[in-house]
Amino acid sequence: MHPSDTAAPTAEQGLDQQQQPIENGADTGKDDRPSDEEILRYERAIKEAETGASPLISDILGMQGLEKEFASGLEIFQRKVKHLSQTCKGMRTVKRDGNCFYRALSFRFCELLWERRGTPWAQAALARAASTKDIMTEMGYDMSLLIDFWEPFETALKPQEDSKTLLEIFQTEYVSDTIVCYLRLVTAAVLKKYRDLFEAFILDSYPSLDAFIGSQVEPMNIEADQPHIVAISNALGITIRIANLDPTPTDAGVNYHELSPMEPLEVPGDVPEVVLLYRPGHYDVLYPSG
Amino acid sequence: MDAVTRRLIKELRDYQRDPNPQVVELSPTSDDNLLAWRAVIAGQEGTIYEGGRFDLDIVVPNSYPMQPPTIKFIGRVCHPNVHFKTGEICLDLLKSAWSPAWTLQSACVAIGVLLTSPEPDSPLNCDAANLLRCGDMRGYNSLVRMYTQLYAVPSTAAIMSSTS
Numbered sequence: 111m112h113p114s115d116t117a118a119p120t121a122e123q124g125l126d127q128q129q130q131p132i133e134n135g136a137d138t139g140k141d142d143r144p145s146d147e148e149i150l151r152y153e154r155a156i157k158e159a160e161t162g163a164s165p166l167i168s169d170i171l172g173m174q175g176l177e178k179e180f181a182s183g184l185e186i187f188q189r190k191v192k193h194l195s196q197t198c199k200g201m202r203t204v205k206r207d208g209n210c211f212y213r214a215l216s217f218r219f220c221e222l223l224w225e226r227r228g229t230p231w232a233q234a235a236l237a238r239a240a241s242t243k244d245i246m247t248e249m250g251y252d253m254s255l256l257i258d259f260w261e262p263f264e265t266a267l268k269p270q271e272d273s274k275t276l277l278e279i280f281q282t283e284y285v286s287d288t289i290v291c292y293l294r295l296v297t298a299a300v301l302k303k304y305r306d307l308f309e310a311f312i313l314d315s316y317p318s319l320d321a322f323i324g325s326q327v328e329p330m331n332i333e334a335d336q337p338h339i340v341a342i343s344n345a346l347g348i349t350i351r352i353a354n355l356d357p358t359p360t361d362a363g364v365n366y367h368e369l370s371p372m373e374p375l376e377v378p379g380d381v382p383e384v385v386l387l388y389r390p391g392h393y394d395v396l397y398p399s400g
Numbered sequence: 401m402d403a404v405t406r407r408l409i410k411e412l413r414d415y416q417r418d419p420n421p422q423v424v425e426l427s428p429t430s431d432d433n434l435l436a437w438r439a440v441i442a443g444q445e446g447t448i449y450e451g452g453r454f455d456l457d458i459v460v461p462n463s464y465p466m467q468p469p470t471i472k473f474i475g476r477v478c479h480p481n482v483h484f485k486t487g488e489i490c491l492d493l494l495k496s497a498w499s500p501a502w503t504l505q506s507a508c509v510a511i512g513v514l515l516t517s518p519e520p521d522s523p524l525n526c527d528a529a530n531l532l533r534c535g536d537m538r539g540y541n542s543l544v545r546m547y548t549q550l551y552a553v554p555s556t557a558a559i560m561s562s563t564s
Contacts, residue, residue, distance in 0.1 A: 328499035
């Protein structure tokens with residue numbers, strides 16, 4: 111057996127790697143060591159204190175909030191924010207809990223279905239959304255177990271009594287999180303389905319696509335990145351346009367990244383898109399003018 | 401019937417219909433509380449845990465499956481990622497990497513896999529982890545075999561407890 115003086119640094123190292131910086135975390139083996147549940151609860155309490163006051167998704171707000179946020183920021187940011195103010199009629203802020211991309215996308219997608227209810231696009235989009243269940247089943251997810259996660263999304267996709275009802279759905283934590291979770295699982299299923307395509311982008315940083323999915327896609331509160339966005343855009347057949355509020359110089363006012371599905375919905379007439387605002391680590395919903 | 405009850409009944413039926421061979425038991429501890437479960441996983445043949453039957457205590461939160469179940473070993477298990485005294489298990493899927501696509505059964509299977517794929521860099525049992533980190537496989541293997549015999553092999557565990 112090893113002397114106990116080697117145990118403490120080892121434990122400390124282990125905890126560091128799990129990113130659980132608790133002061134007395136090195137006391138592995140002693141009874142006063144916090145349990146993992148306590149550490150998780152503690153982490154949640156800290157995050158909750160930071161983000162607790164903000165709604166999961168806000169009413170439509172003017173662009174003044176964004177201007178205020180960047181008022182003392184770099185000139186390049188101020189210029190881009192000004193451009194956004196001139197070209198957008200409003201935005202909705204989404205809670206900064208690591209689920210913002212999925213929440214922003216699912217809300218705006220459902221809102222577009224409401225705005226365009228009865229159109230050929232809405233019918234096609236609804237059918238495509240329903241087909242995500244088949245991709246899940248095909249990729250080995252047990253839909254008979256996960257049907258509870260599809261159902262709230264299905265409810266939100268169908269026309270509500272008014273647009274306010276839809277916002278209430280997405281502001282109800284359990285329902286809203288369930289929808290986020292369903293979209294995460296669909297994203298994971300699409301990544302698996304087009305494994306060859308996505309592996310090229312992922313294997314640099316992760317040992318396998320499945321390890322990436324298990325740690326970066328399926329769990330809640332983990333931010334979405336390019337592969338996630340491409341995958342869910344494909345699943346829903348929706349173009350996602352993202353205004354990138356970063357310090358890169360541009361002549362365009364603000365750079366937009368457009369992610370279009372490989373198999374777009376085939377419907378006549380103009381097809382709506384979801385527009386999001388990206389700042390490093392966060393997505394909000396954006397409403398361009400006109 | 402609420403969502404968690406419906407889900408758990410479904411999981412129980414799925415297990416009874418098609419049990420994973422490594423999960424030899426999995427059921428609620430009583431008929432009137434679906435949130436407390438007990439499982440037994442078998443140490444895989446040809447591994448240092450062979451012959452062992454490892455009891456797991458499972459507590460299901462009301463927010464399941466959005467939140468993970470709490471799973472602990474009940475008896476003593478010698479493993480770098482299992483607390484020797486409390487049975488606490490260090491496995492990311494039970495914490496930060498949980499997703500509702502997991503089930504109680506698949507979580508038990510993952511714990512079974514963890515037995516033979518330890519992660520000595522995030523230890524709860526530093527003595528076991530240090531042996532692995534030093535590459536002392538002989539010492540590690542015999543230590544694990546000994547504790548498996550002592551605490552998890554039904555016949556020897558019975559003899560040990562009657563003579564001690």
